[in-house]
Amino acid sequence: MKPSEIVYQLRELQDVWRKNNFHLNEGQQVTYDKLLQLRRERVRFFYDNNLVFKGSKAAFDKEQAEEAAQVAASQVEDTEEY
Numbered sequence: 001m002k003p004s005e006i007v008y009q010l011r012e013l014q015d016v017w018r019k020n021n022f023h024l025n026e027g028q029q030v031t032y033d034k035l036l037q038l039r040r041e042r043v044r045f046f047y048d049n050n051l052v053f054k055g056s057k058a059a060f061d062k063e064q065a066e067e068a069a070q071v072a073a074s075q076v077e078d079t080e081e082y
Contacts, residue, residue, distance in 0.1 A: 001038070003039075003042050006035050006038050006039050006042070007039070009031075009035055010032070010035050010036065010039065013028060013031065013032045013035070016028065017032075
């Protein structure tokens with residue numbers, strides 16, 4: 001089963017849950033628990049392999065700007081002649 005298919009099926013079951021007065025029958029609950037476990041394993045895989053960005057976007061942008069400034073400064077130093 002594709003990861004995107006898992007998410008789609010989870011969403012469908014959540015809609016059914018809402019329409020059924022916030023209850024699932026036994027078969028739907030078993031399916032939901034199985035899909036939720038598969039999704040959690042997939043997310044855990046990303047965290048274990050450092051494939052998830054951890055931090056704030058502002059800090060990341062600041063770090064990128066500092067690196068760009070350092071590269072620009074080193075290029076200027078290389079081109080200056082004494």
